[in-house]
Amino acid sequence: MKGADPDEELVARVGAGEPAAVQALVARKLPRILALAARMLGDAAEAEDVAQETFVRIWRHASRWRRGNARFDTWVHRIALNLCYDRLRRRRERVTDELPEVADPAPLPDTQAGEDAQRVEQALQAIAPRQREAIILVYYQEMSNIEAAATLEISVDALESLLSRGRRALQMILAREGAA
Amino acid sequence: MDAKRFAALAAAYGGDLRRWPEAERVAGMDFAAGDMGVSILRHAGRLDTLLDSYRAEAPGKALHDNVLRTADRHLTQRRRQRLWWLGLGLAGIGLAGAMAGLVLVTVVTPEAGSDHYVLDANATAFGDASPDAENGEESL
Numbered sequence: 274m275k276g277a278d279p280d281e282e283l284v285a286r287v288g289a290g291e292p293a294a295v296q297a298l299v300a301r302k303l304p305r306i307l308a309l310a311a312r313m314l315g316d317a318a319e320a321e322d323v324a325q326e327t328f329v330r331i332w333r334h335a336s337r338w339r340r341g342n343a344r345f346d347t348w349v350h351r352i353a354l355n356l357c358y359d360r361l362r363r364r365r366e367r368v369t370d371e372l373p374e375v376a377d378p379a380p381l382p383d384t385q386a387g388e389d390a391q392r393v394e395q396a397l398q399a400i401a402p403r404q405r406e407a408i409i410l411v412y413y414q415e416m417s418n419i420e421a422a423a424t425l426e427i428s429v430d431a432l433e434s435l436l437s438r439g440r441r442a443l444q445m446i447l448a449r450e451g452a453a
Numbered sequence: 454m455d456a457k458r459f460a461a462l463a464a465a466y467g468g469d470l471r472r473w474p475e476a477e478r479v480a481g482m483d484f485a486a487g488d489m490g491v492s493i494l495r496h497a498g499r500l501d502t503l504l505d506s507y508r509a510e511a512p513g514k515a516l517h518d519n520v521l522r523t524a525d526r527h528l529t530q531r532r533r534q535r536l537w538w539l540g541l542g543l544a545g546i547g548l549a550g551a552m553a554g555l556v557l558v559t560v561v562t563p564e565a566g567s568d569h570y571v572l573d574a575n576a577t578a579f580g581d582a583s584p585d586a587e588n589g590e591e592s593l
Contacts, residue, residue, distance in 0.1 A: 290532060295524045303520060308509030321516050328520045332527035386506050393507040411472060412504055418466075418474045429474070436465035444500055 280345035288336035299328070302346075305414060306353050312409045313357040315398040323356045343423055350414070350424045354406060361402060396446040404439030407432055454480040460493050468498030 283301070286294035306327050310320035330352050338345065397405055403425070410421040411432075422432040454477065462481060466472045470481050484490045 290528045292525075292528075295521065295528070299517065299520050299524070303512045303517065304509075307512050307516070311509050312507070317510065321512075324512070324516065325519060325523065329523055329527070332524050336531065389503055389506040390508065393503050397507070408504075411466065412501075413509070415472070433461070433465040437461070440464060440467070440497075440500060443504075447500070447503060 278340055278344045278346075281340060284335055284338055284345050287331075288338065298331070302331075302349060303328070305346075306349065309350065309353050309409060309414060310357055312394075312397060312413060313354065313402075313405065314360060315394055319360055323353055323360065326356050327353045344420065346416075347420055347424045350410065350416075351426075354424070358402070392447060392450050393443075396443050396450070399446055400439055400442045404435050404442060407435035408439045408443070411436060454484050456484075456489055456493075459484045459490060463493045463497040467501045467504075468494040468496075469501060 280298075280301075283294055283298055287298050303324060307320055307324045310323035310327075311317055314320055314323070327349065331349065338348070343351075397408070400408075406425060407421065410416045410424055411418065414421075416424065418429050418432055422429045425432065425435075427435075458477075459481060462473055462477060466474075470478055470485065473481055485494055
């Protein structure tokens with residue numbers, strides 16, 4: 274990928290064991306990783322676990338990290354997504370062994386924005402994980418199409434296809450729910 | 454840019470042109486000024502508004518502190534490892550120096566040849582000075 278990596282210098286300082294650089298990296302990346310995991314998994318506690326595990330990998334590899342073909346942010350997103358996939362896989366295996374979950378009968382939050390947010394969260398969990406990943410990376414993580422495609426290790430055309438199908442699926446689900 | 458491509462981009466990236474591929478943003482802006490462009494973007498924007506309502510929570514203090522604690526643990530461990538390797542390296546250099554010295558002494562110092570006269574306790578600059586030798590002379 275062309276262009277300078279905005280994280281490269283900071284990661285080098287983390288690798289050298291500079292405490293101020295560690296704090297700066299956490300401030301820069303933790304909110305992004307947590308948001309990514311929360312939207313991928315739809316579970317705040319699991320998202321925190323993923324964020325912590327991602328950082329353990331960062332600390333372990335920071336001193337040896339070399340840019341290569343991917344930016345640091347792309348590499349971090351790939352780690353976090355792989356950890357999310359591990360959890361989704363485990364969840365699927367557990368669900369097949371257990372009784373299906375009964376829908377939560379609790380009323381939706383009072384405000385319209387709260388209701389919409391909950392509907393979007395549920396709709397995101399209902400679409401295919403690859404489509405969800407693409408939408409989260411481009412829409413919420415504000416990655417460029419090239420960065421998102423690199424993170425997912427697919428072509429830009431394939432990314433566009435995932436995005437279109439994902440957004441169409443979301444629209445259908447949300448329209449059924451009366452939100453769209 | 455034609456209507457088909459504009460609609461495909463809006464369907465993939467949504468109604469905000471800042472999320473569109475950089476290479477197609479300018480052409481997209483031109484098309485967006487027309488009636489058809491406005492209509493396509495408005496349609497895509499409806500889903501964007503809903504997506505915007507789903508905000509992620511900021512990391513709590515406990516998570517933030519935990520992440521920093523793991524960093525501290527890892528960095529301390531790495532520092533210790535680095536010191537250990539440094540010590541091992543210095544020991545290695547010392548050992549290599551000692552070995553080199555030993556080899557040098559072995560190579561440079563000449564071996565005692567067969568034509569060398571070896572001193573023994575009975576030989577002096579005055580010849581055989583043992584008491585027996587003296588007695589022998591007297592007996593002559």
